[in-house]
Amino acid sequence: MSHDGRPALELDDVCAAYGPYRALFGVSFSVDKGAATALLGPNGAGKSTVARVVSGLLPASSGHVRVGGSDVTGKPPWAIARMGLSHVPEGRGVFDSLSVEENLVLSFRRRAGRRNLAASLERAYARFPLLAERRHHRAGTLSGGQQRLLSLAKVLVVPPGVLVADELSLGLAPGVVDDVYAALADVRASGTTLVVVEQQVDRALGLASSAVVLEHGSVAYFGPSSGARAVVAEVLERRSHPGVADRR
Amino acid sequence: MEQLLGFAVPGIPYGCAYAVFAVGLVLTYQTTGVFNFGYGAQAYASAFVFAWLVDDHAWPTWAAFVCAVAILGPVLGLVFDRFLFRRIPSANSTAKVVTGLSLLVGIPALLPVVFGNGNLVGVPSVVFNPGTVYFHLGADVPVNGTYLSAVLFTVAMLVVVVLLLRTTHLGLEMRAAAESSRLLELEGVDAPRVTATAWAVSGLMAGIAGVLLAPTEVTVQAQDYVTLMVAAIAAAACAALRSMPIAALFGVLIGVVSLTAQGYLPTSSFWYSAVLPAFPFIVLVGALLFVPGLRRLGQATDPLSSVDPPLPPPAARARGREIDRIVRTGFWVLLFAFVVSMLTWMPPAWETVLNQGMAYSVVFLSVTFLTGTAGQLSLAQATLAGIAAFTAGQLAVHLGLDFLAGAVLGALAASLVAGLLAVASLRLRGLGLALMTLAAALLFDVAVFPAQAVSGGTGGLALEPHWLPLGLLSANGHDYFLLAFLVLVACVGAVRLVQRGTTGRFLAAMRGSELGAAGVGVDLAWQRVLAFVLSGALAGLGGTLLAIQQTVIAPGEFNYQLSLAFVVIVVTTGVGTVEGAIQAGIGLVVLEQLLQYAPGRLQGLAFVVFALGALTYAAHPEGIVELEKRRWTERAERVLSRRHRTPAPAVTGRS
Numbered sequence: 001m002s003h004d005g006r007p008a009l010e011l012d013d014v015c016a017a018y019g020p021y022r023a024l025f026g027v028s029f030s031v032d033k034g035a036a037t038a039l040l041g042p043n044g045a046g047k048s049t050v051a052r053v054v055s056g057l058l059p060a061s062s063g064h065v066r067v068g069g070s071d072v073t074g075k076p077p078w079a080i081a082r083m084g085l086s087h088v089p090e091g092r093g094v095f096d097s098l099s100v101e102e103n104l105v106l107s108f109r110r111r112a113g114r115r116n117l118a119a120s121l122e123r124a125y126a127r128f129p130l131l132a133e134r135r136h137h138r139a140g141t142l143s144g145g146q147q148r149l150l151s152l153a154k155v156l157v158v159p160p161g162v163l164v165a166d167e168l169s170l171g172l173a174p175g176v177v178d179d180v181y182a183a184l185a186d187v188r189a190s191g192t193t194l195v196v197v198e199q200q201v202d203r204a205l206g207l208a209s210s211a212v213v214l215e216h217g218s219v220a221y222f223g224p225s226s227g228a229r230a231v232v233a234e235v236l237e238r239r240s241h242p243g244v245a246d247r248r
Numbered sequence: 249m250e251q252l253l254g255f256a257v258p259g260i261p262y263g264c265a266y267a268v269f270a271v272g273l274v275l276t277y278q279t280t281g282v283f284n285f286g287y288g289a290q291a292y293a294s295a296f297v298f299a300w301l302v303d304d305h306a307w308p309t310w311a312a313f314v315c316a317v318a319i320l321g322p323v324l325g326l327v328f329d330r331f332l333f334r335r336i337p338s339a340n341s342t343a344k345v346v347t348g349l350s351l352l353v354g355i356p357a358l359l360p361v362v363f364g365n366g367n368l369v370g371v372p373s374v375v376f377n378p379g380t381v382y383f384h385l386g387a388d389v390p391v392n393g394t395y396l397s398a399v400l401f402t403v404a405m406l407v408v409v410v411l412l413l414r415t416t417h418l419g420l421e422m423r424a425a426a427e428s429s430r431l432l433e434l435e436g437v438d439a440p441r442v443t444a445t446a447w448a449v450s451g452l453m454a455g456i457a458g459v460l461l462a463p464t465e466v467t468v469q470a471q472d473y474v475t476l477m478v479a480a481i482a483a484a485a486c487a488a489l490r491s492m493p494i495a496a497l498f499g500v501l502i503g504v505v506s507l508t509a510q511g512y513l514p515t516s517s518f519w520y521s522a523v524l525p526a527f528p529f530i531v532l533v534g535a536l537l538f539v540p541g542l543r544r545l546g547q548a549t550d551p552l553s554s555v556d557p558p559l560p561p562p563a564a565r566a567r568g569r570e571i572d573r574i575v576r577t578g579f580w581v582l583l584f585a586f587v588v589s590m591l592t593w594m595p596p597a598w599e600t601v602l603n604q605g606m607a608y609s610v611v612f613l614s615v616t617f618l619t620g621t622a623g624q625l626s627l628a629q630a631t632l633a634g635i636a637a638f639t640a641g642q643l644a645v646h647l648g649l650d651f652l653a654g655a656v657l658g659a660l661a662a663s664l665v666a667g668l669l670a671v672a673s674l675r676l677r678g679l680g681l682a683l684m685t686l687a688a689a690l691l692f693d694v695a696v697f698p699a700q701a702v703s704g705g706t707g708g709l710a711l712e713p714h715w716l717p718l719g720l721l722s723a724n725g726h727d728y729f730l731l732a733f734l735v736l737v738a739c740v741g742a743v744r745l746v747q748r749g750t751t752g753r754f755l756a757a758m759r760g761s762e763l764g765a766a767g768v769g770v771d772l773a774w775q776r777v778l779a780f781v782l783s784g785a786l787a788g789l790g791g792t793l794l795a796i797q798q799t800v801i802a803p804g805e806f807n808y809q810l811s812l813a814f815v816v817i818v819v820t821t822g823v824g825t826v827e828g829a830i831q832a833g834i835g836l837v838v839l840e841q842l843l844q845y846a847p848g849r850l851q852g853l854a855f856v857v858f859a860l861g862a863l864t865y866a867a868h869p870e871g872i873v874e875l876e877k878r879r880w881t882e883r884a885e886r887v888l889s890r891r892h893r894t895p896a897p898a899v900t901g902r903s
C-alpha cells in the first residue's frame with residue numbers, strides 16, 4: 001500500500017442537520033490509505049449520518065470532507081462516487097425493480113468501462129454463483145443477505161478507493177454475516193480503504209485497525225481499535241442511565 | 249362481419265390516441281416515478297401553439313412543428329422537472345398528485361391568456377392524406393389516411409419507446425433513477441441529469457402525440473385532451489403502469505370497443521346514453537379494483553428516502569398569549585363588522601358574491617377535513633356536492649319536500665356515496681385513491697347527472713320559490729346570507745369538535761403514518777370510511793347551499809373539473825386548517841369577481857392563480873396563505889417581545 005501521507009478519508013469539524021434537526025456536531029477523524037476503521041456507537045448516535053455526509057447524500061452544514069486529499073464538501077454524490085468512494089447504505093442498497101444483472105451492469109458500466117463489462121460480470125458470477133443463478137430475477141426477490149452480497153459483488157469486482165459500508169450485518173442470520181464479512185475481508189485485501197459502520201462491535205473490531213466511537217453526534221473516541229471496546233461499553237452505560245448533563 | 253368491421257374501424261384513430269397517451273403515461277411513470285396528470289396539458293400546449301402558429305401566423309407546417317413540438321415539448325418537460333417535481337421528496341405522493349393536477353388545471357387556462365382566444369382549427373395530418381381512401385377492408389369498409397397515420401404513428405412510437413427503455417443503457421439508468429435517484433447517484437451516475445432527460449423525452453412524446461393525434465374533431469380544445477387523458481389513464485392502469493405494450497393494447501381496445509358498441513346499441517337506450525360514455529371510467533374502476541399491481545401505487549420505492557427530513561409541522565399553533573388575545577379580538581371584531589356590513593351597506597352585487605363564497609367555503613371545508621385532517625385525497629368532492637343538490641331537488645319535485653329538509657337528506661345521500669367509495673377503495677392509497685375518486689366523479693358526470701330523471705337534461709333543474717321557506721330564494725340577499733352564515737358556522741363548529749375529539753386524533757395519526765397508526769391500534773379502514781362519510785356530508789350541505797344561491801342545479805356546476813380545481817384551490821390557501829377552507833371560498837369568488845372588470849381573455853385567470861399557488865405545495869404543504877400568516881405572527885411576536893424586553897422563546901428542537 002502506498003503511503004503518500006494524505007489520508008484516504010478525512011472529516012474536519014463536520015456538522016450536519018436534517019432540515020431543522022441537527023445530527024452531527026463537529027465530527028473530525030481520518031482514515032489512512034488501505035486501513036480499515038470501525039465506526040461505532042449506539043442507535044441514533046449519527047453513524048449513518050456520517051456515512052451520508054461522506055458520500056454526499058446529506059450536505060455538511062459546516063466543516064470539510066476530503067477524499068484522497070481533495071475537498072469534496074458540497075459536491076453531489078455522483079461526483080464523489082466518481083472519485084472512487086463507494087457507499088453501501090443501510091438497509092436495502094439495490095434496485096428492487098431491476099434484475100440482478102441490470103444492477104451489476106449499472107455499476108460496472110461506469111466503473112469498469114464498457115469494454116470490461118462482460119469480463120466483470122463473469123468475475124462477479126464466479127465469486128457468487130448464487131447471483132449467477134438468479135441473474136434474471138428482480139433484485140427485490142432476493143433475500144436480505146443475498147441483497148447485501150449483491151452490493152458487495154459490485155465493489156469486489158471493481159474495488160473502489162474507499163468503501164463505506166453501513167450496517168451490513170443488520171438483520172442477517174449469523175451464518176450469512178460470516179459470508180458478508182468474508183467478502184469484506186476480500187475487499188480489504190484488494191487495497192480498498194474501509195469504513196465499517198457496525199452495531200456488532202466484535203465483528204467490526206476484528207476487521208479494523210482503528211475505531212471511531214460516536215455519541216450524540218460527536219466523537220467520543222478516535223484511536224486504535226484496541227481502546228474502543230471500553231469506550232463503547234461506557235457510552236452504552238451512560239445511555240442506559242441517562243444523567244443530567246447527557247441531553248444536548 | 250362486414251358490419252362489425254364497419255363499426256370497429258372508425259374506432260381505430262380514437263383507440264390509437266388513447267394508446268399513445270397511455271404509453272406516454274407509463275413511460276413517464278417508469279422513467280421519472282411520477283404519474284403525470286399534466287401529460288394531457290403538455291400535449292394540449294404543443295397542439296395549441298402548433299395550431300396558433302399555422303393558422304394565425306401562417307407559419308409553414310415544418311417550422312411550426314419544430315417550434316411547438318421539438319422545442320416546446322422537451323422544454324416544458326424540463327421546466328416541470330427543474331422547478332416542480334425535483335423539489336418534491338420522493339416519498340410524498342400527495343404532493344406529486346396535486347402538482348400534476350394543478351398543471352392539468354392551470355395550463356389550459358393559461359394558454360388563452362397568453363396567446364388569445366383564437367378559433368383554432370385542427371392540425372394537418374402527416375404522411376398520409378387524411379381524406380384519401382387508400383384501400384378497403386373486406387368489401388366496402390374504407391380505410392383512409394387518418395386511420396393509417398394513426399396506426400403507423402402508434403406502432404412507431406411504441407417500438408421506439410420500448411427499445412429506448414429496454415435495450416439502451418440510458419433506458420436502464422432512467423428506470424433506476426425512477427426507483428431511487430439517490431441510489432443511482434451512489435453508482436456515480438449523474439441522476440438528476442438522467443431524470444431531466446427522461447422528462448425531456450416524455451415532453452417530446454407528449455408534444456408529438458398532441459399534434460399528430462389531435463382529436464379528430466376540427467378544433468383544438470382542452471376538453472378533448474382531458475377526456476383523452478382519462479381514457480389513457482384507464483388503459484395505463486390496466487397495464488399496472490408497467491407494461492407499455494399492454495397499455496397500448498388496452499388503449500386501442502377502449503377506442504374500438506366504444507365505437508363498435510356505439511354502432512350496435514340503439515341510440516335511445518340507457519346503454520347508449522349513460523353506459524357507453526362512461527365506458528373508459530368503468531374500465532378504470534375495474535382496473536383499480538382488480539389489478540393487483542396498482543395496490544402498491546404511491547408506496548415509496550426509494551430505500552434512501554430516510555435521508556429527507558420529516559415534513560414540517562403544521563403552521564405553528566404556539567402563538568404567544570398576548571398575540572393570541574389580539575388575534576382573537578381582531579377576529580371577533582372583523583366577524584361582527586362582516587355581518588353588519590352584509591346586512592347594511594354591502595352593494596347587492598358583492599353581497600351575492602360573498603354569499604356564494606360562503607357556500608363554497610362549506611364545500612371546501614369537506615376538502616380540508618378529508619385531506620388536511622385525515623390525509624386522504626379525493627377528486628370527487630364537487631360530485632358529492634352535486635349528489636346532495638340533485639337529491640334535494642328531486643325530493644322537492646316528486647314529494648314536494650321542503651328544500652331545506654331535502655338538503656339534510658341530500659347530505660345523507662352524499663355521505664352514503666362517499667362511504668361506498670371509501671369502502672370500494674380500501675385497498676388503495678395515495679395515487680390509487682385519487683384515481684378511484686376521479687373515476688367516480690367522471691362516472692357521475694357522464695352517466696348520472698345529465699340523465700333526464702336527475703337533472704332534467706343539461707339545462708339543469710330550476711329551483712321553485714315555493715320549495716323554500718321565508719322567501720329565501722327570491723332574496724339572494726340578507727335571508728340567504730343568514731342561512732349560509734349559520735350553516736357555515738355550524739359546519740366549522742362540527743369539524744372543530746371532530747378534530748379535537750378522539751376521532752380527530754386517530755385521523756391525525758393516520759395522516760402522519762398509516763403504518764404507525766395501525767401499530768397503535770387505529771382501525772384504519774373504519775377511520776377512513778368515517779372520514780369520507782363526514783366529508784361527504786359537508787360537501788353535500790355546501791352543494792345544496794350553492795344550488796339555492798344559484799337558483800338552478802346545473803350538472804356543469806358539479807363536474808369533475810371543479811373537483812380538481814377545489815383540491816388545487818384549497819391546497820393553495822391552506823389545507824391543514826378550517827380557516828383554509830374559508831379563505832379558499834371567499835378568495836375564489838372575490839378573485840373571479842375582480843376579474844370581471846378585467847379584459848375578456850383574463851377571465852380564466854382565477855384558476856391559473858390557484859394552480860400557481862398549488863405548485864408551491866411541494867415546498868410548503870401547509871399552504872402559502874397559512875405560511876404567510878405564520879410569518880406575520882412570528883414577526884408580530886418579535887416586535888411584541890422587543891417591546892417587553894423579554895427574550896423570544898426558542899423555536900428549535902430535536903426530533
Ligand SMILES: Nc1ncnc2c1ncn2[C@@H]1O[C@H](COP(=O)(O)OP(=O)(O)OP(=O)(O)O)[C@@H](O)[C@H]1O
Nearest residue numbers: 018023043044045046047048049554555556557558
Ligand atoms: N431523515 C431524518 N430526519 C430527521 N432526523 C433524522 C433523520 N435521519 C436521522 N435523523 C436523526 O439523526 C440522528 C442520527 O441518526 P443516524 O441514523 O445517523 O444514527 P445511527 O447512528 O446510524 O443509528 P442506527 O444505529 O439506528 O442506524 C438521530 O437522532 C436521528 O433521529
Ligand SMILES: [Mg+2]
Nearest residue numbers: 047048049090
Ligand atoms: Mg444507522
